[in-house]
Amino acid sequence: MSTTDTAKGTAVDRQGFDWITFLSRWGTLISLGLLIVLFSIGRPEVFMTLRNMLNILNQVSILGMIAFGLTICLVVGLFDLSIGAMATFGGYFAARFLAELGAESGIVVALVILAVLALSAVIGMLNGALISYLGISAIVETLAMSFVATGVILGVSGGRTVYSTDIPEAFTIIGQGKIAGIPNPILILLLLGLALWVFLEHTQTGRNMYALGGNREASRLSGISFARHALIAMAISASCAALGGLVAGANLGAGRPQGVGDVYLLNAFVAVFIGASTLKPGKFHIIGTAVGVLLIGVINNGLSVMGVATFWQYIVQGGILILALISASLNTVRRV
Amino acid sequence: MTSTDHPAATGASDPSGEVLTIRGLTKQFPGTLALDAVSFGVRPGEIHALLGENGAGKSTLIKCVCGAYAPTGGEILIDGRPVTMTSPADAAAAGIAVVHQHMNLVPTLSVAENLHLGERLPRRAGLLHWRKVHRRAREVLDRVALDVPTTAIVGDLRPEQHAMISIARAVSADARIVILDEPTNALLPHEVERLFEQMRALATRGHSFLHISHRLSEVFEIADRATVLRDGRHAGTFERADMTHSGIVEAIVGRGGSLAERRGTSHARTGTLMKVRDLSGQRARGISFDLAPGEIVGLAGLPGSGADETMNLLFGRNRPTGGGIEVEGRPVPLRDPADAIAAGIANVPKNRLAEAIFHADSVRANVTLPSLANYLREPVLRLIHRGREDAAAEEVTAKMRVRMAGIGASIDSLSGGNQQKVVLGRWLTTGARIFLLNSPTAAVDVGAKKEIYDLIDELAREGKGIVFASTELEEYALVCDRVFVFAAGRVVGELTGDQVTEPNIMTLAAGGALAA
Numbered sequence: 001m002s003t004t005d006t007a008k009g010t011a012v013d014r015q016g017f018d019w020i021t022f023l024s025r026w027g028t029l030i031s032l033g034l035l036i037v038l039f040s041i042g043r044p045e046v047f048m049t050l051r052n053m054l055n056i057l058n059q060v061s062i063l064g065m066i067a068f069g070l071t072i073c074l075v076v077g078l079f080d081l082s083i084g085a086m087a088t089f090g091g092y093f094a095a096r097f098l099a100e101l102g103a104e105s106g107i108v109v110a111l112v113i114l115a116v117l118a119l120s121a122v123i124g125m126l127n128g129a130l131i132s133y134l135g136i137s138a139i140v141e142t143l144a145m146s147f148v149a150t151g152v153i154l155g156v157s158g159g160r161t162v163y164s165t166d167i168p169e170a171f172t173i174i175g176q177g178k179i180a181g182i183p184n185p186i187l188i189l190l191l192l193g194l195a196l197w198v199f200l201e202h203t204q205t206g207r208n209m210y211a212l213g214g215n216r217e218a219s220r221l222s223g224i225s226f227a228r229h230a231l232i233a234m235a236i237s238a239s240c241a242a243l244g245g246l247v248a249g250a251n252l253g254a255g256r257p258q259g260v261g262d263v264y265l266l267n268a269f270v271a272v273f274i275g276a277s278t279l280k281p282g283k284f285h286i287i288g289t290a291v292g293v294l295l296i297g298v299i300n301n302g303l304s305v306m307g308v309a310t311f312w313q314y315i316v317q318g319g320i321l322i323l324a325l326i327s328a329s330l331n332t333v334r335r336v
Numbered sequence: 337m338t339s340t341d342h343p344a345a346t347g348a349s350d351p352s353g354e355v356l357t358i359r360g361l362t363k364q365f366p367g368t369l370a371l372d373a374v375s376f377g378v379r380p381g382e383i384h385a386l387l388g389e390n391g392a393g394k395s396t397l398i399k400c401v402c403g404a405y406a407p408t409g410g411e412i413l414i415d416g417r418p419v420t421m422t423s424p425a426d427a428a429a430a431g432i433a434v435v436h437q438h439m440n441l442v443p444t445l446s447v448a449e450n451l452h453l454g455e456r457l458p459r460r461a462g463l464l465h466w467r468k469v470h471r472r473a474r475e476v477l478d479r480v481a482l483d484v485p486t487t488a489i490v491g492d493l494r495p496e497q498h499a500m501i502s503i504a505r506a507v508s509a510d511a512r513i514v515i516l517d518e519p520t521n522a523l524l525p526h527e528v529e530r531l532f533e534q535m536r537a538l539a540t541r542g543h544s545f546l547h548i549s550h551r552l553s554e555v556f557e558i559a560d561r562a563t564v565l566r567d568g569r570h571a572g573t574f575e576r577a578d579m580t581h582s583g584i585v586e587a588i589v590g591r592g593g594s595l596a597e598r599r600g601t602s603h604a605r606t607g608t609l610m611k612v613r614d615l616s617g618q619r620a621r622g623i624s625f626d627l628a629p630g631e632i633v634g635l636a637g638l639p640g641s642g643a644d645e646t647m648n649l650l651f652g653r654n655r656p657t658g659g660g661i662e663v664e665g666r667p668v669p670l671r672d673p674a675d676a677i678a679a680g681i682a683n684v685p686k687n688r689l690a691e692a693i694f695h696a697d698s699v700r701a702n703v704t705l706p707s708l709a710n711y712l713r714e715p716v717l718r719l720i721h722r723g724r725e726d727a728a729a730e731e732v733t734a735k736m737r738v739r740m741a742g743i744g745a746s747i748d749s750l751s752g753g754n755q756q757k758v759v760l761g762r763w764l765t766t767g768a769r770i771f772l773l774n775s776p777t778a779a780v781d782v783g784a785k786k787e788i789y790d791l792i793d794e795l796a797r798e799g800k801g802i803v804f805a806s807t808e809l810e811e812y813a814l815v816c817d818r819v820f821v822f823a824a825g826r827v828v829g830e831l832t833g834d835q836v837t838e839p840n841i842m843t844l845a846a847g848g849a850l851a852a
Contacts, residue, residue: 204708204718211705214694221653221685221692222706222762223677282696 024281024327028274028288031320032295039302046305054183060297061185062087062244062251066261067268067275067289068189068196069240073233074272074284075200077213078131078138080234083241083268085146085153086123087261090116090242092153092162095255099166109170116246117239123149124238128231142234153257162255175251185247192240197286209233213284270321271296277328295320355380355415355544356401356432356513362409363396370396372568373410378513383535383545385559387552387588390807393568394548398515401546402434403427414513433506434515441498443491448473450490451505476508477501480534496527500534507543514538515546518639520554532558550638552584552846564588581848589809589838602817603793604631609801610770612650614659619645620825623659627770627801632792634812635805636841637822644686646822647774647805651683652676663770677706682763684756686774686805692759693747700729700743702758707765728765736761737787753784760791770801777811789814809845810838821845 023030040048066083073080094116103109127145131138164172177184200206209229211219216226244264249255274295275288299320300313354377363371371393378384388394399405401412403421411418414430421427427434441450451473458468473486482500484493490501499519506514520528535545535558549555555562562579564571564587572587610627620642627633637643648654650661652670661668668679676683685691694702704711704725711724729743736757740750747755756776763771773792777785792815796802804815812819819836821829821844829844831837840850 198719202719202722204712204720207701207705207708207720210697210701211694214697215690217691218685218694219705221651221673221683223674224705225672225674 065244069237082142082146084261084265085149086241087245091245091249095162120242121235124235128234132227132230157257164253277324357413360410385562388565431512433511448486616658634816634819641822642825682768732761
């Protein structure tokens with residue numbers, strides 16, 4: 001009966017400092033900072049060195065590429081569970097094509113890489129088409145697609161790895177080389193992050209994606225096509241995952257038909273969800289995802305540098321995700 | 337007034353009298369008196385209609401009777417004995433059951449499971465005794481003479497069967513008074529007919545119904561008596577013999593209609609902006625009209641009459657099954673809202689929070705979303721020129737007189753009225769020439785309502801064509817030059833100029849005819 005127009009008692013009206021808002025915005029960054037301080041005090045001679053910092057970034061660069069792609073489709077409100085399989089797909093087929101072609105020149109390598117990324121984008125668009133035109137749940141559809149992709153890789157490879165002897169150096173350098181002392185994977189990650197940040201925050205397509213994720217019906221009434229943006233988002237997610245797997249393959253100097261992407265699937269989701277409770281609570285965004293990825297890198301590296309048993313990495317990582325989700329939900333619960 | 341004004345007040349102590357008596361019922365909310373000393377009664381085996389406009393107090397009354405609200409005054413008597421109900425469970429124990437518009441059924445479960453919802457199912461040796469569950473369900477269905485298998489999945493059944501299952505559930509809980517909250521809104525005429533047959537059969541066996549409906553024709557068909565509420569007060573209880581269209585409409589809208597001022601001069605110009613020809617959809621058929629530049633046309637009707645459906649068809653939300661529209665002589669496909677927008681049609685949907693607002697986003701993003709293409713640096717990457725976007729957002733919010741901390745403020749920090757101005761304003765920069773406004777003043781305070789009326793008038797003065805719909809019938813007189821009244825999916829009347837009054841609209845919408 002009563003109208004909803006009455007002034008809402010926001011926290012700002014109240015006296016004192018708004019801890020909940022503060023923590024939900026800055027909580028993950030504060031824990032990142034605290035962990036860095038903790039590990040630096042624990043093993044100052046090992047942890048807080050330029051070498052180790054680059055090491056951490058290098059270790060998380062592949063996870064970062066995959067998580068950035070996942071961020072895009074979560075912005076639209078779609079879960080992509082095929083990113084693990086797509087990473088394996090990208091790594092294996094790039095190596096396999098290069099081995100088959102016996103390519104040596106940089107241009108051929110570049111063309112093969114582009115072809116693999118384009119093929120992945122097509123698979124992603126197929127995901128988007130099935131989800132939007134047929135109204136299939138994204139979780140189930142991408143799960144099914146990940147089985148198909150895994151099967152195709154196993155069938156084509158016969159389970160055999162493509163070894164480094166068959167892979168041109170122009171490819172492995174992508175994963176192993178450095179420019180100005182910075183490993184190439186880190187540079188690729190930074191470029192990808194910048195591009196996707198601009199895409200999400202400063203283009204119409206990105207803005208439409210946020211609108212669709214926020215209120216799909218209102219978006220439709222504003223003339224925004226869900227199908228079109230679902231296709232784009234799933235294509236980006238699949239290509240980013242393939243790029244991550246490809247860089248992993250180049251780093252390893254081998255095209256493995258299994259076990260490449262699986263480790264990244266869950267970590268990517270953890271990173272993106274930690275990111276969604278950073279700075280802009282409740283919103284998926286690239287900077288947040290970067291923080292989530294760094295947090296995972298620092299935890300894994302720091303705990304192993306401290307000599308802590310591996311199982312602690314899982315517990316700390318899971319615990320921080322739960323805390324991040326709690327702080328984000330505190331903020332939304334209060335707003336309602 | 338042709339009614340017996342307060343039958344309950346005198347009849348309550350009569351032992352042969354009413355099964356449910358409401359005496360002086362009052363409900364005060366902060367700032368509003370939702371119910372003001374309402375008295376009436378329901379007799380055993382009676383189908384009693386409860387009528388009134390939106391906000392007349394019907395929902396509040398039902399919530400008091402079923403224990404969801406505590407009344408601030410008056411009393412409720414069952415069989416002449418006062419009862420105090422503090423929860424829906426109390427109401428159920430007193431023999432009152434409510435069947436809501438949305439039926440409270442689980443569509444994926446079977447009929448038998450739905451009939452046992454919330455109860456402990458019979459068991460044998462620790463396991464569910466399914467045969468007994470179905471046997472009990474069969475008995476319940478037989479009592480209301482509903483011939484559906486107990487194993488049928490509720491979602492597969494027809495809407496009137498849903499209503500009957502809900503009623504069966506109520507009756508199985510020994511409810512003597514069944515309150516039906518607009519059960520016919522989702523039903524087609526022949527479905528309503530079947531529901532009514534079964535209600536009559538139950539009434540002859542002593543069950544009483546309090547039937548809330550917007551559709552007067554149905555009330556005439558089914559009700560033994562009718563009670564009308566207006567502005568929280570009892571506006572009359574009519575015996576069957578005294579029920580006339582004009583009498584009930586007058587009770588609903590008040591003598592002489594609303595106090596609202598009739599809209600002043602029309603800004604309609606010559607020419608045709610939009611031509612609607614034979615437009616048809618699921619719940620509207622053969623809709624044709626022309627809209628002139630600067631004209632404000634209203635589409636009025638009771639829920640389910642086709643007025644809302646026509647608004648949705650015009651914007652491409654629902655696909656037309658026939659007919660079409662032309663804007664400035666060019667045919668417009670209506671496959672999707674994007675088609676309508678491309679043709680220069682704007683839309684303010686009925687449910688602001690669910691269909692128009694992008695929560696947790698800034699005012700700026702909420703304003704510029706449909707017109708972002710105008711502020712791009714280049715067409716390939718579609719990079720947004722932030723300065724141009726800000727300028728547009730500032731201009732629109734200034735023109736719409738949106739009160740806010742700034743264009744960067746969260747949309748959720750604005751009042752309902754200011755949010756609505758943002759929703760309306762977002763179309764000013766798309767070049768829209770036709771505005772479809774569905775209940776633009778819903779959940780908006782009185783001051784903001786006036787502002788929104790003024791903004792609509794301003795749009796008309798600029799030569800925009802406006803199609804208007806509202807759940808509050810008195811608004812049509814305030815806003816529109818011309819009104820089409822809908823009933824049962826068709827246009828049943830056109831009102832122009834001084835004819836546009838609340839009683840006239842109500843009479844036509846309820847299936848009556850205007851006095852010549």
